[in-house]
Amino acid sequence: MSTVAERSAARKRALLEEKVLDELDDRLGSSKWLRSALDKVFPDHWSFMVGEIAMYSFVILIVTGVYLALFYSPSSAVVVYHGPYRPLDGQKMTQAFESVVNLSFSVRAGLVMRQAHHWAANIFLAAVAFHMGRVFFTGAFRKPRELNWTIGLTLLIVAMLEGFSGYSLPDDLLSGSGLRVVFSIIQSIPFVGVWLAFTLWGGAFPGTSVFFTRLFVIHEFLFPLILLGLLGAHLGMLWHQKHTDFPGPGKTEHNIVGSRLWPQYAVKSAALLTFIAAVIFGLGGFVQINPIWVYGPYNPARGSAGTQPDWYVGWLDGALRLWPHWEFRSFGHEIANPFFPGILLPGIVFTAMYAWPAIDRRLFADYGEHNLLDRPRDKPLRTAVGVAALFFFADLTVASATDLIGNALNVSFELLIEILQYGSFVAPIVAGVVAYKVCVLLQVQNAHPIQRPVGGVMVRDARGAFHTLGAEHAHAAPEGNGHEAAADSEETALEAAGGEPAPG
Amino acid sequence: METLHDGTETPHEEAFELPRVITGTHGPEEGAGAGTPWPDDVPPEQDDSWYPLKDDPRKARRMEYLIAALWMVTGGCGVGLMICYWTGGQAQVEGALLASAFGCLGAGLVLWARYLLPGQDVVGSRGEHYSELEERAAVVASLSRGTDAMMSRRGFLVKKVLVPVGGIFGIAAVWPLASLGPRYGRALYHTAWYPGARLVDQFGRPIKASDVEVDGVLTVFPEGHADPNTPQNAMSPAVLLNIGGALMHERKINQGFEVKSGGNGLVCFSKICTHAGCAVTLFNVLSMQLVCPCHQSTFDILEDCRPVFGPAPRPLPQLHLGVRPDGYLFAVSDFVEPVGPGFWDRGGPA
Ligand code: HEM
Ligand code: FES
Numbered sequence: 001m002s003t004v005a006e007r008s009a010a011r012k013r014a015l016l017e018e019k020v021l022d023e024l025d026d027r028l029g030s031s032k033w034l035r036s037a038l039d040k041v042f043p044d045h046w047s048f049m050v051g052e053i054a055m056y057s058f059v060i061l062i063v064t065g066v067y068l069a070l071f072y073s074p075s076s077a078v079v080v081y082h083g084p085y086r087p088l089d090g091q092k093m094t095q096a097f098e099s100v101v102n103l104s105f106s107v108r109a110g111l112v113m114r115q116a117h118h119w120a121a122n123i124f125l126a127a128v129a130f131h132m133g134r135v136f137f138t139g140a141f142r143k144p145r146e147l148n149w150t151i152g153l154t155l156l157i158v159a160m161l162e163g164f165s166g167y168s169l170p171d172d173l174l175s176g177s178g179l180r181v182v183f184s185i186i187q188s189i190p191f192v193g194v195w196l197a198f199t200l201w202g203g204a205f206p207g208t209s210v211f212f213t214r215l216f217v218i219h220e221f222l223f224p225l226i227l228l229g230l231l232g233a234h235l236g237m238l239w240h241q242k243h244t245d246f247p248g249p250g251k252t253e254h255n256i257v258g259s260r261l262w263p264q265y266a267v268k269s270a271a272l273l274t275f276i277a278a279v280i281f282g283l284g285g286f287v288q289i290n291p292i293w294v295y296g297p298y299n300p301a302r303g304s305a306g307t308q309p310d311w312y313v314g315w316l317d318g319a320l321r322l323w324p325h326w327e328f329r330s331f332g333h334e335i336a337n338p339f340f341p342g343i344l345l346p347g348i349v350f351t352a353m354y355a356w357p358a359i360d361r362r363l364f365a366d367y368g369e370h371n372l373l374d375r376p377r378d379k380p381l382r383t384a385v386g387v388a389a390l391f392f393f394a395d396l397t398v399a400s401a402t403d404l405i406g407n408a409l410n411v412s413f414e415l416l417i418e419i420l421q422y423g424s425f426v427a428p429i430v431a432g433v434v435a436y437k438v439c440v441l442l443q444v445q446n447a448h449p450i451q452r453p454v455g456g457v458m459v460r461d462a463r464g465a466f467h468t469l470g471a472e473h474a475h476a477a478p479e480g481n482g483h484e485a486a487a488d489s490e491e492t493a494l495e496a497a498g499g500e501p502a503p504g
Numbered sequence: 505m506e507t508l509h510d511g512t513e514t515p516h517e518e519a520f521e522l523p524r525v526i527t528g529t530h531g532p533e534e535g536a537g538a539g540t541p542w543p544d545d546v547p548p549e550q551d552d553s554w555y556p557l558k559d560d561p562r563k564a565r566r567m568e569y570l571i572a573a574l575w576m577v578t579g580g581c582g583v584g585l586m587i588c589y590w591t592g593g594q595a596q597v598e599g600a601l602l603a604s605a606f607g608c609l610g611a612g613l614v615l616w617a618r619y620l621l622p623g624q625d626v627v628g629s630r631g632e633h634y635s636e637l638e639e640r641a642a643v644v645a646s647l648s649r650g651t652d653a654m655m656s657r658r659g660f661l662v663k664k665v666l667v668p669v670g671g672i673f674g675i676a677a678v679w680p681l682a683s684l685g686p687r688y689g690r691a692l693y694h695t696a697w698y699p700g701a702r703l704v705d706q707f708g709r710p711i712k713a714s715d716v717e718v719d720g721v722l723t724v725f726p727e728g729h730a731d732p733n734t735p736q737n738a739m740s741p742a743v744l745l746n747i748g749g750a751l752m753h754e755r756k757i758n759q760g761f762e763v764k765s766g767g768n769g770l771v772c773f774s775k776i777c778t779h780a781g782c783a784v785t786l787f788n789v790l791s792m793q794l795v796c797p798c799h800q801s802t803f804d805i806l807e808d809c810r811p812v813f814g815p816a817p818r819p820l821p822q823l824h825l826g827v828r829p830d831g832y833l834f835a836v837s838d839f840v841e842p843v844g845p846g847f848w849d850r851g852g853p854a
Binding site: 109112188189193194195208242254257259260263270277278283285300302305329335337338342402417 | 552593598599600605607610614617621622627630631687688691692706725732733735736739782784785800815817
C-alpha cells in the first residue's frame with residue numbers, strides 16, 4: 001500500500017533521476033550503457049563472493065595504506081629512540097623503524113590502521129588464493145575466460161610481491177632477515193644475480209640510503225598501480241564475458257540467472273564490503289599482528305628463533321628449508337643453493353599455472369566454450385591435480401614453521417624436516433589419487449538415482465509451496481553431458497509450464 | 505514427478521511449477537521468432553516486485569525499525585569514535601567501534617536485501633561476447649589497408665631503419681637504470697676484516713683471550729667496524745667461541761686458525777650463514793653446534809663448522825686468530841674465502 005505522500009515522493013525522485021540522466025546523456029549518450037548496467041544479471045553462489053572479498057580487502061588496503069604512508073619515513077638514517085615505548089628508549093635504529101614505532105604508539109588511530117592494514121593484506125591474499133581455487137576446480141578458466149585466468153594469476157604474483165614489500169618496510173629484525181634471504185636468493189641467479197641484487201639495493205646488503213626509498217616507491221606506487229590496472233582489466237573482462245554459473249534448473253549456456261545489479265546485487269555487495277571492513281578493523285583493534293617493537297630494529301648480526309614470514313610466503317620459506325644442501329659448481333662458476341627453491345621452484349609452479357588452461361584443453365580434448373561450470377567431481381583428473389597441488393603447498397607451508405612445530409610437539413626439527421621432505425612427494429601423490437577415487441565414487445553414487453529419495457530434489461518456491469524437481473536426476477547421467485541434459489529438460493519444462501516468450 | 509527422468513523427458517505439466525519465479529525465457533535463440541531479441545544484457549521486463557515481507561505490512565514495519573536501529577548503532581559508533589579520538593585514542597576501543605559500526609551497517613543492508621527487496625532470480629541473455637564474422641573481416645581489411653599504405657615499397661624504412669634505430673634508442677632509454685646500483689666488483693669477496701684488526705664487541709670494546717669463558721660465545725666485529733648496519737660491515741660479524749682446551753684436541757678438522765692459552769681454546773667463524781645470509785645465532789653447547797634460526801642449518805664446531813644438517817652447502821668460513829702480547833685478540837687476515845651465500849662467480853679467483 002503506498003500512500004499519497006509516498007507516491008509523490010517517488011514521482012519527485014523519478015523527475016530528479018530523469019533530469020540528471022538527461023543531462024548526462026546529452027553529453028555522453030550514457031543511457032544505453034547505464035540501462036544494461038543497472039539491469040545486468042549476476043548469479044548467486046557463495047563461492048562467487050570470494051573474488052569480491054579479495055576486491056574489498058584490496059579497497060581497505062588502499063584506504064588504510066594511504067593513512068600509513070602519511071607517517072612512514074623511508075629512511076635508513078640512524079636515530080636514537082626517545083619515545084613513549086620505554087623498552088626501546090635510547091636504542092639506535094633507522095628512521096624507518098622509528099617512524100613505524102611512532103605510528104603505533106604516538107599517532108592517534110595509528111595502531112588500528114597499521115594492524116588493520118596488515119590483517120587486510122593477509123586476508124586479501126587468502127581470498128585471492130581461495131578465489132583461484134574456485135576458478136580452477138570449477139573449470140571457470142575455460143574458453144572464453146583463459147585471458148582472465150592469466151590476468152588473475154599475474155594479480156596473484158604481484159599481490160604476493162606487494163605483500164612482501166610492505167612487510168619489509170618497518171626494518172625490524174624479522175623483516176630485515178626476510179630481506180637478507182631475498183637478497184641471497186636474487187644474488188644466486190646465474191650470471192646476473194649479483195648485479196641485480198646490487199642494483200636493487202643500491203649496493204651490498206643491507207643497501208645504501210636509497211634502498212628504503214625504492215622499497216617505498218615500489219610498495220606505495222609501482223605495485224599498487226599494476227594491481228589497479230590489472231584489476232580493472234580483470235573486472236572489465238568479467239563484465240564483458242559475464243559470470244559463469246553452476247548448471248541448474250533453468251540455466252543454460254546462453255542465459256544467465258540471478259539478481260539484477262540494481263538494487264539487489266548492489267545492496268548485497270555493499271553489505272559484503274562492510275562485513276569485511278568489520279572483520280578487518282575488529283582484528284586490527286583486538287588481535288596484535290607484527291609487533292615490531294618486540295622484535296627490535298634490524299641488525300645483520302642478530303636473529304631470533306621462530307621467525308616466520310607472512311603465510312603466503314610460507315611455502316617459499318618452507319622450500320628453502322626442505323631443499324637439500326646442494327649447489328652446483330664447475331668451470332669457476334656456481335649455481336648457489338637458494339636459486340633452486342627460491343627462483344626455480346616458483347618459476348616452474350607459476351609457469352605450470354599460466355599454462356594450465358592450455359593443458360586442460362588438451363587433457364580433456366575440449367576446445368569449446370563454457371559458461372556453465374564443472375562440478376569438481378565431474379572432472380576427476382583436474383580435481384586430483386588441484387588437490388595434489390594444494391597438498392604440495394601445504395607441505396611446504398608447514399615446513400616454514402618446523403622450529404615452532406618441533407618445539408610445540410617436542411620432536412626434533414631434523415626429524416620434521418625429513419618427514420616433510422618425503423611428504424612433498426608422497427602427500428601430493430596420495431592426496432591426488434584419493435581425490436580422484438572420491439570424485440569417481442561420488443559420480444557413481446549419483447549415477448544410481450534409485451539411491452536417492454524418491455522424487456528427487458525438493459524446492460520451495462517464492463510463495464512457500466514445495467515442489468520436487470525430478471529432472472535433477474539427469475545430473476546423474478554417468479556419461480555424456482549430464483548438466484546440459486538437465487538444463488535442457490528444465491527448459492522444456494519451463495516452456496511447457498507456459499512461460500511466454502519475452503516480448504522484445 | 506515420481507518417474508525418473510533420463511534428462512530428455514518432459515515432466516508432468518500439471519504438477520510442475522517453477523521453483524522460483526522465472527518469468528523470462530532463455531535468450532533470443534530459444535524463443536526463435538518470438539519477438540525481437542533482447543538488447544544485450546537487459547533482461548526483459550520480468551515481474552520481480554515480490555519480496556518476502558510484501559504481504560505482511562506489520563512484519564515489514566518491524567523490519568524497518570530493526571534496520572533503522574542497526575544503522576543508528578553505526579551512527580552512535582561514529583560519535584564514539586570521535587570521542588575516542590578526541591581523548592587520545594585507544595586501539596581496542598577503536599577496533600570495537602569500527603567493527604560494530606561496519607557490522608551493523610552491513611547487517612542492516614543484508615536485512616533490507618533479504619526481506620524488503622525483491623529476491624527472485626531474473627533471467628538474462630548472455631548475448632554474445634564476440635563479434636560477427638563480417639566485423640572480423642572488416643577489421644582485417646582496415647588493418648591491412650593501413651599497413652599496405654605504409655609498407656608497400658617503403659618496407660625497408662621499417663625493417664632496415666626503424667627497427668634498428670628503435671633498438672638502439674631502447675637501449676639508450678634503459679641505460680640510466682645502470683645508475684641504480686654501483687658495480688659490484690669484488691665486494692662479495694671481502695669483509696671489513698683486515699690483517700691485525702682487533703676483535704671488538706658490539707660496543708667497540710676490544711676483546712682479550714681471557715674475556716670469554718669456556719663454553720662462552722660472543723659476537724665480534726673488526727675494530728672500527730662494529731656497526732653491522734652498513735654495506736661495508738654487514739658481512740663481517742663473526743662468532744667467537746671458547747670451546748675449552750680439552751675439546752680443542754678432539755676436533756676432526758683443524759685449519760690451525762685457533763688460539764690456545766691455558767684451558768682456553770678460541771675459534772672464530774663467520775656469523776653469516778652460507779645458506780641465505782641470516783645471522784647464525786643459536787649455539788648448542790651440548791652438541792657443540794651452531795644453528796641458523798632461519799632454516800635450521802646446523803654447523804659442527806668441532807669439524808670447523810662443516811654443515812651437518814639443513815640447506816647450508818658450505819662450512820662457515822673461519823677467521824685466523826692471533827693474540828697480541830697485551831692479550832687482545834686480532835685477525836691475522838680477512839677470511840680466506842667469500843663469506844655468506846653463494847653466487848655465480850664465487851668459484852673464481854678472489
Ligand atoms: C587481486 C586479486 C583478484 C581479485 C581482486 C579478483 C576479483 C575477481 C572478482 C570480483 C571476480 C568475479 C566474482 C568471482 O568469481 O569471484 C573474478 C572472476 C574471475 N577471476 Fe579473479 N580476482 C583476483 C585474482 C584472480 C586469480 C589469481 C585468478 C586465477 C588465476 C583469477 C581468475 C578469475 C577468473 C577466470 C574469473 C571469471 C570467473 C567466472 O566468470 O566464473 N582471479 N575475479
Ligand atoms: S640462512 Fe641460515 S639456514 Fe638459511
